[in-house]
Amino acid sequence: MKETISVIVPTYNEKDNIVPLVERISKALSGYNFEIVIVDDNSSDGTIDVANSLAAKYPVKLLVRRNEKGLATAVIHGIKNCSGKYVCVMDADLQHPPEILPDLVKAIENGADIAFASRYVPGGGVKDWGLVRRMISKGATKVSHVLLPSSRRVKDPMSGFFIFKRENVDPDKLKPIGYKIALEVLLIGHFEHVAEVPFIFEDRTAGKSKLRAKTQIDYLKHVFNLMARTGELAMFIKFIAVGLSGVIVNEGLYWLLTRYGGLADYDYWAVVIGIEASILTNFTLNDTFTFARRRAGKSFIGRLLKFNLTCVVGAGVQWGLFMLFTRVFGVYDLLSNFIGIVAGFLWNYFVNRNWTWK
Numbered sequence: 001m002k003e004t005i006s007v008i009v010p011t012y013n014e015k016d017n018i019v020p021l022v023e024r025i026s027k028a029l030s031g032y033n034f035e036i037v038i039v040d041d042n043s044s045d046g047t048i049d050v051a052n053s054l055a056a057k058y059p060v061k062l063l064v065r066r067n068e069k070g071l072a073t074a075v076i077h078g079i080k081n082c083s084g085k086y087v088c089v090m091d092a093d094l095q096h097p098p099e100i101l102p103d104l105v106k107a108i109e110n111g112a113d114i115a116f117a118s119r120y121v122p123g124g125g126v127k128d129w130g131l132v133r134r135m136i137s138k139g140a141t142k143v144s145h146v147l148l149p150s151s152r153r154v155k156d157p158m159s160g161f162f163i164f165k166r167e168n169v170d171p172d173k174l175k176p177i178g179y180k181i182a183l184e185v186l187l188i189g190h191f192e193h194v195a196e197v198p199f200i201f202e203d204r205t206a207g208k209s210k211l212r213a214k215t216q217i218d219y220l221k222h223v224f225n226l227m228a229r230t231g232e233l234a235m236f237i238k239f240i241a242v243g244l245s246g247v248i249v250n251e252g253l254y255w256l257l258t259r260y261g262g263l264a265d266y267d268y269w270a271v272v273i274g275i276e277a278s279i280l281t282n283f284t285l286n287d288t289f290t291f292a293r294r295r296a297g298k299s300f301i302g303r304l305l306k307f308n309l310t311c312v313v314g315a316g317v318q319w320g321l322f323m324l325f326t327r328v329f330g331v332y333d334l335l336s337n338f339i340g341i342v343a344g345f346l347w348n349y350f351v352n353r354n355w356t357w358k
């Protein structure tokens with residue numbers, strides 16, 4: 001017996017889209033057990049009536065929320081009120097072509113716990129997007145990949161078109177901010193096997209976009225919130241604490257060597273020695289404290305070499321800035337060194353988190 005698939009479709013004023021949508025989903029999934037769960041936020045354009053009439057002919061379940069609004073919470077409402085073992089989420093505006101639903105279902109049947117329809121795997125893409133929209137979309141993906149490295153398992157966690165096994169996520173644990181829900185499902189759920197299938201993101205032909213400028217700000221808030229909930233923020237703060245101890249080692253040694261160590265005329269060597277010493281103390285602390293839980297399966301030597309290499313480049317930034325500020329701008333040496341340390345710090349955190357302890 002095939003498992004039931006619940007296709008959750010949030011709608012807000014999509015009257016002209018839901019008839020072709022439901023027809024195309026039903027055709028694509030003929031041969032499967034499925035239900036189409038339309039979660040509407042009290043649309044004023046007649047979407048509700050159209051959905052009700054579709055229910056006579058197709059396995060459509062209409063949920064209308066009268067006191068709440070929002071795409072992400074509508075999806076959660078659908079997850080809580082659907083009956084399928086497999087849950088698929090897609091937009092109503094036909095930008096997500098229903099014809100690839102069988103590919104998504106097959107990915108799950110072939111062992112994936114969650115599968116994303118992806119614009120960024122071979123065969124995928126977008127139709128007629130301008131450069132700016134492409135860049136915003138790619139930029140948002142990059143932000144999530146860098147700030148939430150566990151999202152890197154998916155090249156396109158942003159498409160909004162995905163399927164997962166319902167048992168792998170507790171909908172009560174989903175607390176989205178703003179618009180995006182797939183990223184949160186991926187990070188808060190427990191998914192061992194992840195798959196992506198290509199699709200072309202179509203243009204909207206009917207109805208209006210609900211995207212607003214505020215969406216981007218909400219997205220950043222959401223990423224920050226997910227950083228807090230997944231432990232990323234804690235690691236970042238620990239890395240800062242370790243970094244601060246490194247500043248003391250770095251500046252302290254520089255001060256000792258230039259003031260009492262006979263390197264007064266060789267301050268550039270004092271900087272180098274300060275950097276080397278702080279790399280080693282920082283590595284020890286990060287490996288045993290900041291990223292203690294991320295060491296599994298990686299060799300100690302590998303981690304040490306990667307950390308060193310990353311920090312040497314970071315130190316290059318620090319050293320270059322030190323020379324620039326002292327020699328060109330005539331800034332006080334301790335301050336010049338500090339400016340370099342801050343710039344190097346950001347480089348060090350993100351490269352090490354995404355490489356050394358990924």
Ligand SMILES: Nc1nc2c(ncn2[C@@H]2O[C@H](COP(=O)(O)OP(=O)(O)OP(=O)(O)O)[C@@H](O)[C@H]2O)c(=O)[nH]1
Nearest residue numbers: 010011012039041070071074091092093209210211
């Ligand atoms: N229930 C519910 N659905 C919503 C809400 N906002 C948007 N939607 C639905 O969510 C889906 C995606 O919304 P869109 O406005 O198409 O967002 P988008 O695809 O990122 O933007 P465009 O490319 O401009 O269309 C559509 O099916 C909308 O009808 C909402 O507040 N409540």
Ligand SMILES: [Mg+2]
Nearest residue numbers: 091093095204
């Ligand atoms: Mg859309």
